Amino acid sequence: MAKYLMSVWGADSIYEEENxxxxxxxxxxxxxxxxxxxxxxxxxxxxxxxxxxLDAAKTATVVDGQGEKPVITDGPYAEAKEYMAGFWIIDVPxxxxxxxxxxxxxxxxxxxxxxxxxxxxxxx
Amino acid sequence: xxSIAEAIxxxxxxxxxxxxxxxxxxxxxxxxxEEAAAEAFTVAVERWPLDGVPPNPxxxxxxxxxxxxxxxxxxxxxxxxxxxxxxxxxxxTPHEPLGAIEDDxxxxxxxxxxxxxxxxxxxxxxxxxxxxxxxPEIANAFLVQETTMGQRITRAKNKIKAAHIxxxxxxxxxxxxxVSGVLAVLFxxxxxxxxxxxxxxxxxxxxxxxxxxxxTRLVRVLLPEDGEVAGLLALMLLIEARRTARVSxxxxxxxxxxxxxxxWDLALIGEGHALVRERLxxxxxxxxxxxxYQILAxxxxxxxxxxxxxxxxxxxxxxxxxxxIRVDSSPIVRLNRAIAVAELDGPxxxxxEIDRHLGSSLDEYHALHATRADLLRRLxxxxxxxAAYDRALELAENSAEVALLTRRRDQLGRA
Numbered sequence: 025m026a027k028y029l030m031s032v033w034g035a036d037s038i039y040e041e042e043n044x045x046x047x048x049x050x051x052x053x054x055x056x057x058x059x060x061x062x063x064x065x066x067x068x069x070x071x072x073x074x075x076x077x078l079d080a081a082k083t084a085t086v087v088d089g090q091g092e093k094p095v096i097t098d099g100p101y102a103e104a105k106e107y108m109a110g111f112w113i114i115d116v117p118x119x120x121x122x123x124x125x126x127x128x129x130x131x132x133x134x135x136x137x138x139x140x141x142x143x144x145x146x147x148x
Numbered sequence: 149x150x151s152i153a154e155a156i157x158x159x160x161x162x163x164x165x166x167x168x169x170x171x172x173x174x175x176x177x178x179x180x181x182e183e184a185a186a187e188a189f190t191v192a193v194e195r196w197p198l199d200g201v202p203p204n205p206x207x208x209x210x211x212x213x214x215x216x217x218x219x220x221x222x223x224x225x226x227x228x229x230x231x232x233x234x235x236x237x238x239x240x241t242p243h244e245p246l247g248a249i250e251d252d253x254x255x256x257x258x259x260x261x262x263x264x265x266x267x268x269x270x271x272x273x274x275x276x277x278x279x280x281x282x283x284p285e286i287a288n289a290f291l292v293q294e295t296t297m298g299q300r301i302t303r304a305k306n307k308i309k310a311a312h313i314x315x316x317x318x319x320x321x322x323x324x325x326x327v328s329g330v331l332a333v334l335f336x337x338x339x340x341x342x343x344x345x346x347x348x349x350x351x352x353x354x355x356x357x358x359x360x361x362x363x364t365r366l367v368r369v370l371l372p373e374d375g376e377v378a379g380l381l382a383l384m385l386l387i388e389a390r391r392t393a394r395v396s397x398x399x400x401x402x403x404x405x406x407x408x409x410x411x412w413d414l415a416l417i418g419e420g421h422a423l424v425r426e427r428l429x430x431x432x433x434x435x436x437x438x439x440x441y442q443i444l445a446x447x448x449x450x451x452x453x454x455x456x457x458x459x460x461x462x463x464x465x466x467x468x469x470x471x472x473i474r475v476d477s478s479p480i481v482r483l484n485r486a487i488a489v490a491e492l493d494g495p496x497x498x499x500x501e502i503d504r505h506l507g508s509s510l511d512e513y514h515a516l517h518a519t520r521a522d523l524l525r526r527l528x529x530x531x532x533x534x535a536a537y538d539r540a541l542e543l544a545e546n547s548a549e550v551a552l553l554t555r556r557r558d559q560l561g562r563a
């Protein structure tokens with residue numbers, strides 16, 4: 025089995041919009057419901073490790089603890105047009121399974137999904 | 149060439165993919181498989197002239213490569229106790245065996261053509277791992293620096309390992325899609341040979357077209373029932389048959405209607421026609437509808453079945469293009485249909501169809517303007533024709549095409 029991060033990305037401005045960047049309230053509710061169903065399916069299949077949505081990037085804090093005293097900075101690590109807005113961690117047999125799940129995740133949450141392998145290899 | 153050298157060349161052509169594929173399966177690592185296979189062939193070059201060619205070269209090479217791979221893994225596991233890394237590209241997932249198509253080379257091909265790899269990486273990896281071309285050979289074929297090509301292949305191998313791209317034949321449900329991905333890679337290799345892009349000294353690269361045909365033949369052996377595999381092989385053979393007639397002695401592209409048909413390779417045409425007939429029989433007996441390669445092969449079969457271009461059955465070709473548009477309605481297919489329409493209904497009708505694509509994505513495609521130029525010339529609209537040739541020449545890259553377009557333009561009367 026191999027673990028992957030599946031992430032969804034979006035502009036930080038969506039957090040101020042009425043429907044979080046969705047076209048309408050109905051679309052948002054449909055997407056939430058589809059995402060909930062997808063998560064249930066992940067759990068039933070035993071692939072689910074963790075999933076959550078993230079709050080706005082501007083609520084993030086960066087800490088540099090390499091010096092004598094930690095340096096604390098307001099804001100995300102890097103300025104970008106789009107930030108990670110939510111993610112899943114899945115544990116699946118291989119990339120083919122991960123890509124299939126990512127397609128379902130993308131259709132459910134209405135966004136592109138990045139699939140990135142974790143460095144921890146398959147358990148012996 | 150001495151008989152030993154011939155035996156080594158033949159073994160390389162016939163056994164390279166098998167050796168790499170079986171090692172990749174055994175050790176779960178493409179890097180180890182590739183390196184050990186290359187070493188085994190180096191040993192063969194040293195030993196065979198002294199010891200003679202072994203009775204079973206394939207088995208000899210696999211055994212030698214296996215030993216080299218085990219040596220390397222031992223060395224590495226001594227250096228750091230990370231022997232586990234060698235099984236990173238594992239194959240422990242249960243899957244239904246697919247009978248005859250369960251072949252290590254097929255796994256290798258599907259892994260090299262995995263959709264998670266960049267298209268140019270799929271091509272490079274396939275030529276290296278399955279085709280056995282060296283990195284300098286691949287770099288030269290695609291006019292890329294050797295280091296760039298080396299990095300491209302290394303990066304692809306690293307991704308396969310890190311992202312756990314599986315080393316297996318896809319499930320039956322995914323097979324058509326994935327086979328079509330493999331065929332796309334092979335067709336790209338073929339096309340690069342058939343009409344080299346870039347400022348290459350050779351407008352037609354026989355090494356690439358032959359390699360693409362060789363690999364497609366291999367896929368056909370592995371997937372004999374697949375209609376699109378047969379279709380692509382037939383298509384390549386029917387195009388390859390015309391290779392020598394396609395460029396004139398002074399390096400100019402010769403269009404199909406002007407080619408010396410006596411210079412066509414009749415053996416390749418015969419083989420291509422037989423494949424097309426085989427597929428027609430399957431379809432006639434209620435088999436799956438033909439995909440784009442089968443239809444393209446059929447179009448090429450019509451072209452190659454007459455000794456005189458004037459006897460070409462254009463109505464059948466237009467009908468086949470209509471069929472093709474139903475599976476692939478891309479502008480390029482519409483352009484090619486319009487060219488056939490010009491032969492059937494005259495240049496005016498074809499021009500009206502083609503002009504609809506001006507300003508579309510096809511506007512950047514030299515063939516659109518070359519075709520317009522030709523139609524305008526036939527309609528006696530010289531000034532417009534000249535402008536279209538100029539535009540086509542701005543966009544064309546292939547030296548043989550540039551030569552043809554230049555001559556055609558310069559043959560126009562002064563407007």
